[in-house]
Amino acid sequence: MVNVGINGYGTIGKRVADAVSLQPDMKVMGIVKAHPDYMAFVASKKFKIFISDSKSKKLFEDAGIKVEGTMENLVDDSEIIVDATPDDVGKLNKPFYETHKKKAIFQGGEDHDLTNLSFNSYANFKDAWGASYVRVVSCNTTGLIRTIFPLTELGKVRVRANLVRRATDPNDHKKGPINSIEPDLKIPSHHGPDVRSVIKDLDIQTMAVKVPSTLMHVHFVNVTFDKEVSRDDIIENWRRYRRLMFVSGKDEVKSTSQLMEIARETGRMRSDLYEIVLWKEAISLKGSELFYYQGIHQESDVVPENIDAIRSMMQLKEKEDSINETDKSLRIGELAYGR
Amino acid sequence: MVNVGINGYGTIGKRVADAVSLQPDMKVMGIVKAHPDYMAFVASKKFKIFISDSKSKKLFEDAGIKVEGTMENLVDDSEIIVDATPDDVGKLNKPFYETHKKKAIFQGGEDHDLTNLSFNSYANFKDAWGASYVRVVSCNTTGLIRTIFPLTELGKVRVRANLVRRATDPNDHKKGPINSIEPDLKIPSHHGPDVRSVIKDLDIQTMAVKVPSTLMHVHFVNVTFDKEVSRDDIIENWRRYRRLMFVSGKDEVKSTSQLMEIARETGRMRSDLYEIVLWKEAISLKGSELFYYQGIHQESDVVPENIDAIRSMMQLKEKEDSINETDKSLRIGELAYGR
Numbered sequence: 085m086v087n088v089g090i091n092g093y094g095t096i097g098k099r100v101a102d103a104v105s106l107q108p109d110m111k112v113m114g115i116v117k118a119h120p121d122y123m124a125f126v127a128s129k130k131f132k133i134f135i136s137d138s139k140s141k142k143l144f145e146d147a148g149i150k151v152e153g154t155m156e157n158l159v160d161d162s163e164i165i166v167d168a169t170p171d172d173v174g175k176l177n178k179p180f181y182e183t184h185k186k187k188a189i190f191q192g193g194e195d196h197d198l199t200n201l202s203f204n205s206y207a208n209f210k211d212a213w214g215a216s217y218v219r220v221v222s223c224n225t226t227g228l229i230r231t232i233f234p235l236t237e238l239g240k241v242r243v244r245a246n247l248v249r250r251a252t253d254p255n256d257h258k259k260g261p262i263n264s265i266e267p268d269l270k271i272p273s274h275h276g277p278d279v280r281s282v283i284k285d286l287d288i289q290t291m292a293v294k295v296p297s298t299l300m301h302v303h304f305v306n307v308t309f310d311k312e313v314s315r316d317d318i319i320e321n322w323r324r325y326r327r328l329m330f331v332s333g334k335d336e337v338k339s340t341s342q343l344m345e346i347a348r349e350t351g352r353m354r355s356d357l358y359e360i361v362l363w364k365e366a367i368s369l370k371g372s373e374l375f376y377y378q379g380i381h382q383e384s385d386v387v388p389e390n391i392d393a394i395r396s397m398m399q400l401k402e403k404e405d406s407i408n409e410t411d412k413s414l415r416i417g418e419l420a421y422g423r
Numbered sequence: 424m425v426n427v428g429i430n431g432y433g434t435i436g437k438r439v440a441d442a443v444s445l446q447p448d449m450k451v452m453g454i455v456k457a458h459p460d461y462m463a464f465v466a467s468k469k470f471k472i473f474i475s476d477s478k479s480k481k482l483f484e485d486a487g488i489k490v491e492g493t494m495e496n497l498v499d500d501s502e503i504i505v506d507a508t509p510d511d512v513g514k515l516n517k518p519f520y521e522t523h524k525k526k527a528i529f530q531g532g533e534d535h536d537l538t539n540l541s542f543n544s545y546a547n548f549k550d551a552w553g554a555s556y557v558r559v560v561s562c563n564t565t566g567l568i569r570t571i572f573p574l575t576e577l578g579k580v581r582v583r584a585n586l587v588r589r590a591t592d593p594n595d596h597k598k599g600p601i602n603s604i605e606p607d608l609k610i611p612s613h614h615g616p617d618v619r620s621v622i623k624d625l626d627i628q629t630m631a632v633k634v635p636s637t638l639m640h641v642h643f644v645n646v647t648f649d650k651e652v653s654r655d656d657i658i659e660n661w662r663r664y665r666r667l668m669f670v671s672g673k674d675e676v677k678s679t680s681q682l683m684e685i686a687r688e689t690g691r692m693r694s695d696l697y698e699i700v701l702w703k704e705a706i707s708l709k710g711s712e713l714f715y716y717q718g719i720h721q722e723s724d725v726v727p728e729n730i731d732a733i734r735s736m737m738q739l740k741e742k743e744d745s746i747n748e749t750d751k752s753l754r755i756g757e758l759a760y761g762r
Contacts (some may be wrong), residue, residue, distance in 0.1 A: 365608050375610050377631060
């Protein structure tokens with residue numbers, strides 16, 4: 085039983101905390117919250133609460149939230165920390181984990197060189213074996229790797245991907261854009277280099293726009309193979325990967341809002357959709373060029389990767405066993421319709 | 424002075440009517456409206472109103488709108504009709520224009536084979552010379568041709584474009600999506616073949632998604648040249664074309680909403696932006712591969728093409744003279760900042 089500490093309880097932290105709780109081989113020792121807000125109160129019903137600054141102890145207690153200790157206490161209690169603090173804060177926390185000789189997982193908001201080891205369960209599970217510091221790549225990058233890695237098994241590929249990014253997460257009431265389309269003027273966008281932090285030497289270029297939606301990202305992906313492949317081979321190979329799912333407009337699944345409705349119908353916690361979605365009829369092969377769309381639930385797709393990263397770093401289970409265990413616990417694959 | 428009839432007074436019809444009024448060599452004989460709604464009342468302050476069905480005459484008169492006659496009367500009065508009726512209605516009207524031996528321009532909502540002559544001012548002005556029936560391609564296709572045609576002057580190109588389409592026009596209160604991203608599951612989307620209706624034999628593939636915005640479309644464009652070109656050559660060549668404009672995030676123009684704000688500041692009628700917008704710093708050349716974003720004001724970019732099509736079909740002016748006249752009347756190019 086591995087003792088896991090969760091530092092940060094935002095979009096990713098709260099999901100990873102619940103996912104860890106579902107595993108037979110790991111346990112949540114507590115979560116770190118900076119402020120005694122409503123979400124801290126909700127968290128306190130499930131997890132021990134630790135605070136990032138001991139000075140805020142009274143504020144938490146005044147709010148009726150029991151404080152177990154400080155971040156330092158949680159780090160002492162844990163064998164591994166999942167750092168799900170805001171972008172670039174993980175970097176500030178790393179020396180602290182080092183001082184306390186504790187392993188840590190960081191998220192995609194940190195740079196690759198914080199750990200020099202970026203992670204995706206399919207692509208490089210074993211690279212993290214026994215490692216002390218690992219970065220789980222971002223939601224978009226995870227989505228790209230989930231579909232591209234299986235394609236690299238069929239031949240050498242050249243990838244051109246354009247990302248239509250959701251503006252912000254559903255709970256965010258402040259950010260935009262609303263009624264505007266905002267291109268990322270830096271080409272390539274950071275996603276291409278980020279994919280290469282896992283799949284080295286991949287020929288990939290990415291561009292991205294932000295659009296007024298909160299539900300999911302959608303990617304346009306164009307992949308050129310260096311040899312002849314068939315559409316059937318591609319689909320059969322993707323089918324081997326449970327964290328991909330196929331949908332069809334024929335079944336009235338034509339948009340991200342309908343995908344989210346399917347997720348809600350599953351009864352999964354928070355109506356999450358961990359799987360990367362492929363629209364089957366839009367998977368098109370013209371010569372050696374493949375075109376497809378994929379849908380990414382930005383809030384949840386990296387959750388299974390965080391669990392597998394813990395197993396690899398703690399040397400708990402081999403790749404396939406870890407993925408199977410994670411997927412079973414999160415019920416990944418049960419939505420696989422018409423596979 | 425060419426007598427022009429405008430059949431249909433929606434997004435395109437009303438703009439073309441005003442643009443024709445600004446030309447020294449043409450005149451609006453009237454517009455056709457089907458229903459006596461508020462927009463018919465607004466139109467009646469500027470144009471003679473003709474009705475598509477004589478039975479509705481009383482309805483118009485009860486609404487205080489003077490009716491000059493039927494569509495047939497307008498067609499008789501005109502030398503050329505701009506048909507700006509809804510998608511696929513132009514097809515039903517064409518036999519009527521033929522019977523009356525009148526030339527007609529159709530819009531991008533009709534199929535290419537209705538006229539077998541699809542039009543863009545830059546790419547094939549002279550093909551429409553003296554022609555009886557011409558189709559001006561849609562807003563997205565016009566936008567693609569505006570930037571791609573100049574690139575074909577530099578070498579043979581292969582184009583992969585992904586379109587992020589606005590959900591619907593600003594005046595539409597019924598259509599979606601709101602808070603959803605909707606891929607066009609037919610690959611290629613109709614835009615690629617549509618570009619080829621003007622630039623024959625072009626190697627182009629397109630995909631498209633619809634997003635919750637009403638202001639403008641944004642395209643991701645990836646163009647591979649068959650030979651070495653420089654970024655400077657590309658930009659210099661684009662600069663020769665007044666219906667393209669460059670903007671920069673450095674000047675706080677990072678989104679379609681900011682582009683529309685610029686258009687509003689010009690004092691142009693309806694705050695229209697006829698120019699296709701290129702974000703300058705995002706124009707990236709990697710080897711022989713060019714990447715860029717372009718912004719398209721879907722309501723207005725085809726308006727200058729309709730005017731030029733009239734001139735070519737009526738043999739009024741040669742290409743450059745027509746484009747210059749049109750652009751001067753619509754003040755196209757005056758926004759050209761930092762060219």
